Amino acid sequence: MAGSSVTEGAAERLGYITRVQSFSACHRLHSIHLSDEENKRVYGKCNNPNGHGHNYKVEVTVCGKIDAHTGMVMNLTDLKARIEEVIMIPLDHKNLDKDVPYFAKVVSTTENVAVYIWDHMVKLLPPSLLYEIKIHETDKNIVIYRGE
Ligand SMILES: Nc1nc2c(c(=O)[nH]1)N=C([C@H](O)[C@H](O)COP(=O)(O)OP(=O)(O)OP(=O)(O)O)CN2
Numbered sequence: 001m002a003g004s005s006v007t008e009g010a011a012e013r014l015g016y017i018t019r020v021q022s023f024s025a026c027h028r029l030h031s032i033h034l035s036d037e038e039n040k041r042v043y044g045k046c047n048n049p050n051g052h053g054h055n056y057k058v059e060v061t062v063c064g065k066i067d068a069h070t071g072m073v074m075n076l077t078d079l080k081a082r083i084e085e086v087i088m089i090p091l092d093h094k095n096l097d098k099d100v101p102y103f104a105k106v107v108s109t110t111e112n113v114a115v116y117i118w119d120h121m122v123k124l125l126p127p128s129l130l131y132e133i134k135i136h137e138t139d140k141n142i143v144i145y146r147g148e
């Protein structure tokens with residue numbers, strides 16, 4: 001089109017960018033809202049008193065306009081720094097239930113880990129930029145949270 005360029009065209013386009021981060025942690029599925037018997041019934045082997053571990057893989061996706069001047073939705077190096085703050089420092093090599101105060105009363109399901117990450121990440125990013133937190137708890141168990 002006359003008068004436009006590839007760079008100008010990109011200014012109106014939305015991009016989704018994702019940074020992947022792995023962390024290791026242990027936990028036990030045990031709800032303070034359930035009796036010991038109910039906990040055993042609901043969570044089965046995951047209610048084992050001494051817990052179990054995961055190598056979680058988290059995908060943090062942001063969505064926004066591709067800036068005409070920088071060519072970026074946001075600098076992935078900045079996203080990496082936020083991930084360090086929100087995921088690695090508080091969660092990596094931790095016992096989620098004992099080391100992370102948030103999970104003292106909130107059961108450490110992967111759904112709730114995703115909510116935890118969303119709630120902390122959203123405060124550190126420009127408004128409306130965070131799109132999705134996807135967590136691979138195992139190769140087969142995957143949870144998505146989009147702030148809804
Ligand atoms: N809705 C949820 N259900 C379960 C969660 C969860 O976070 N949200 N978590 C667990 C356990 O923590 C557990 O670690 C899952 O283990 P497991 O079923 O053994 O994992 P795999 O499916 O990968 O194992 P395979 O035996 O290879 O199938 C349980 N439920």
Ligand SMILES: [Zn+2]
Binds near residue numbers: 027046052053054
């Ligand atoms: Zn587990």
